[in-house]
Amino acid sequence: MGNMLLDVRGLQIGATIHPPGEKSRDIEIVKGVSFTLEKGRVLGLIGESGAGKSTIGLSSMAYGRGGVRITGGEVHVNGRDILKLSPRGLRAVRGAEVTYVAQSAAAAFNPAKKLMEQVTEAAVHHGRCSREEAEKRAVVLFKKLGLPNPETFGNRYPHQVSGGQLQRAMTAMALCPEPDLVVFDEPTTALDVTTQIDVLAAIKDAIRDTGVAALYITHDLAVVAQVSDEIMVLRHGEMVEHGETDQIINRPAKEYTKALVSVRSIEHQEKKPAAPVLTVNGITARYRGTNFDVLSDVNVSLAPGQTLAIVGESGSGKSTLARVITGLLPPSAGKIDFAGRTLSPTLAGRSRDDLRELQMIYQMADVAMNPRQTVGTIIGRPLEFYFGLKGEAKRRRIQELLDQIEMGAGFIDRYPAELSGGQKQRVCIARALAAKPKLIICDEVTSALDPLVADGILKLLLDLQKAEDVAYLFITHDLATVKAIADSIAVMFKGRVVRYGTKTEVLTPPFDDYTDLLLGSVPEMRLGWLEDVLSSRRMESAGN
């Protein structure tokens, strides 16, 4: 027991929820979870949304967010049960023995105070060292975490530095009091993929150098595989599997873990190039009232029944390209040919067939469907609008579409709020299919979904492509998805297409610097990947 830093026994966590207009009721979030953590070890907590992983992480500080409260079990930190401590005793643990790194550092820093003051606050408050010492230590940490100008970095305000830097500063804040345990709560999830890898590496180095123990919470198994010594897989508030990282990744025991590990293993045979259905010719575009081009001279094309993936990070212009193709943003130069005709640059100038044959599916299925319409109305409207279907004929067709998206008969009268995330996205797919389109633009359609659900959606899209011979313009920042479904790929960077060709061409070296950085930054589910990548990199990521 001497080495045992954290010992959680039979932890139960509940919350009272207050749905508007209904009676409040209690729900169980964590149902009896036990684990231990030795000094200096890193435990990864992994699970899909709703698995209770963040809640468990915060319980190591005896903290419940919102209405969440710990209803049973024991949490021992350094040998004493912190759930039994007085508020004063608990405050002595928080910020001293255990510290916390939040997902959104941008919100977690007080906007009115300088970074240095906030980074050193806990150390000084708990009397762990004097202000001067704390500031010296902070500068050392800034340097270690690779922040620019570490001597003066602390004089800035939170809004004056980038998101990736803030996340590192938050790590420095957590390490400054020299705690025994740091809770990392999805620290890289909100970052771009090329920034994520640097922050991840910085966190990993800092953990190793300081010898601190950590709980690393994330939904991304590939990420946690890089930093943790052991992994605990959670689902619906219960533990599925707990073991050494190597065992979980390479020899998972439970079915659920196997599914998580093998996610994105869809095999897709690349199709032969053919005469295009969509050709984007020299498109340049800018938003009104701005003085720079969001897109400059973009040329891509897409064959019928094939998938073109547009890949890039936030701000690369990939979603803007979708807006230009759909006619929401008229380009300042260039033209778009679609199905043998040239499309009008504006939405108003397009014929009903132009609109029908070019459909769109959105990232957030939640807001892509009118919450006041039933599934039947949502899918039925395009049938009525484009084909004049009514009554029984319409209902039959709706049911056919529901069958195609693998949803049963009971859904036609349901409202979107009654569906799960994956079901919502399926309904959106059915709405697009209802128009019998030649091309569907898929804008980050799987980004908001849990990995297993996302996999189901990708498989469905591939099946539908085979059956309906529809082309996809697939916009994403996730290269794993691209590898799974694309026939051709366009890599975008700062409004330009930097690499374009068939999937094999694009993914075969030699790469240009940016593609190299981007491809290299996608976490792979193997141990030691992070080190391999960092040692062979040619270009610095932009988000630093």
Place this chain on the structure above:
Amino acid sequence: MMRMPVSAMIGLFFTALYFLAAIFAPVIAPYGMAEVVGGVWEPMGPEHWLGTDSIGRDLLTRMIYGGRTTIFIATAATILSFTTGSILGFLAATIGGWVDQALSRFVDLVMAIPSLIFALVVLSVMPVTITVLILVMGLLDATRVYRLARAVAVDITVMDYVEAARLRGEGRLWVIFREILPNALSPLVAEMGLRFIFMVLFVSTLSFLGLGVQPPAADWGGIVKENKEGIVYGIPAALVPAFAIATLAISVNLVADWVLNRTTSLKGGR
């Protein structure tokens, strides 16, 4: 179906009571509206439940007719302000561009002047009739409804489902009535209750200041004015209509709260 909370029940009871009394005023009022039936400020008694007023008219009768006037004016002005404000607000939000700019800047300007002050300025040259009151109050208040409706509609127009409707090629009417309106309804309905209360207070205040409903017709604010001299002699006649205004306002508020709660918890509520 959920059970109705007690507060909403009380609110609904009083709201219904006042509205029914207003509608059936001529049937239930014991005396004529301007009929002098007794001495000045007689106390409450079996003959006159609420006593008599400053010139000997039955106070209960005055109250019933006064309520009719107050509620009629407030209702009419609320309807006017709602239709004008929400139609313009929705149009501004969906059309955008210079129409939105022009309307919004004008509304900013009108709202930069307190409505009571602006109403007084306008009423200093206008003949004070019920029609003019309704017009002035309704149009001034439409600015607030406009702001709310526009804000709500702008929030909804940026939703992907509205974009999806536009990409489908739907016309402006479909977008406004089928996509935006059903989702904007619950905040607007709740606001409608608040606007009605504001109208009741507004017309009462104007009449109390002597610039609203003109004698011998009276609304509740006017009855307060007629009887305010009595307060100094310990005669509470002026407090009766004032309490009526307060209870009506509170009741409507309770009902509006309940409606808001209910509509947001409907299936598919946001």
Place this chain on the structure above:
Amino acid sequence: MHPILKLVLQRLALGCLLLVAASALIFAGTMILPGDVAQSILGQSATPQALANLRAELGLDVPPVQRYFDWLGGVLHGDLGTSLTNRLDIADTMGKRLGNTLFLAFWAAIISVPLAIFLGLLAVRYEGRWPDKLISGVTLASISIPEFLIGYVLIYFIAVKLRLFTTVAMINDGMSLGEKLNAIALPVIVLTLVVLAHMMRMTRAAILNVMQSAYIETAELKGLSSFKVIARHAFPNAIAPIVNVVMLNLAYLVVGVVVVEVVFVYPGMGQYLVDHVAKRDVPVVQACGLVFAAVYICLNMIADIVSILSNPRLRHPK
């Protein structure tokens, strides 16, 4: 130029523009009558001679746009015109009454602002428990109650039944400060009650908004005491919204004063305005409307400028 200075100057310029536009709107407000203003003022029985005289006096023979600029020019030189009813210079009469009104509003603000902030903090401290519920219940009620009801209830119970304070609030130059305060005690209480509810509710919302920020959670997870969390992390971010709330409610006070002055027969701006609306004394109404609007616009402008100045993103640009 520092960007924040630019923003403040922009806001000041907008305030001035708004003032000019408001003056035009007030002027136009007295012109929207479809018929003849002079006829409307004097009534149907007026003699042609009287009508002609009034038209000349109001300058109705001059085109409205020119009349507006003449009026505005006068206002800028401190000339608010002459009253139609008693031929007195409006600026002279108004000066003293404006002083009285500000005196009343000042004391109401002195009492209500600290009280509202204190009660708002109390409601946040006991959020969801009975002090909070009591406060929000009272707030709901007092938002629904007309100012004159509060006024008359106080007069009836405190002044008439208990014989404390006077039913009318007459003040004059001969009175000492103590006598004056005694005279305005009831109207000050009414005004305080009128703005208190709004101010408290908005203060509560503003503080709650700050308390729910992620950085408050960060501070709590650092193990700071609740006092330190509030003093070091919540307070610096809550000042701006609270000052904003206070300013907006002082603007609200300006309107509440009109009714309260009439209830207590207090010789201030509100009484002056209401009297002359009834007498259809257009120049006085225009002048009073302009002054009220100006105070209202200025307070709103100050509220905006405070939020600009206290925004760390603007104070320390990238």
